[in-house]
Amino acid sequence: MWIAELFGRVKNIDSDIVSNDIKLKRMSICEGCPKYRKDFKMLFKTKKNVPQCGICKCALQAKTMWEGEQCPLNKW
Ligand code: SF4
Numbered sequence: 001m002w003i004a005e006l007f008g009r010v011k012n013i014d015s016d017i018v019s020n021d022i023k024l025k026r027m028s029i030c031e032g033c034p035k036y037r038k039d040f041k042m043l044f045k046t047k048k049n050v051p052q053c054g055i056c057k058c059a060l061q062a063k064t065m066w067e068g069e070q071c072p073l074n075k076w
Contacts, residue, residue: 015068
């Protein structure tokens with residue numbers, strides 16, 4: 001898990017891409033989640049306005065578009 005803390009998880013890129021509606025619905029759920037981070041943090045760098053999941057450390061714009069991805073809290 002410390003690797004995910006440092007680098008974020010590798011995306012499930014061998015799965016299909018979901019529809020835009022599903023992606024937006026997932027993002028909407030994330031935006032209301034207490035684990036949602038507005039800025040992406042990796043090592044000592046911060047990317048402003050790049051949303052990140054505070055649990056799996058994934059970049060949410062990427063995470064929400066892959067069909068094989070799942071919310072670690074089973075919210076979507
Ligand atoms: S993926 Fe799940 S736990 Fe992470 S921010 Fe989105 S809703 Fe919250």
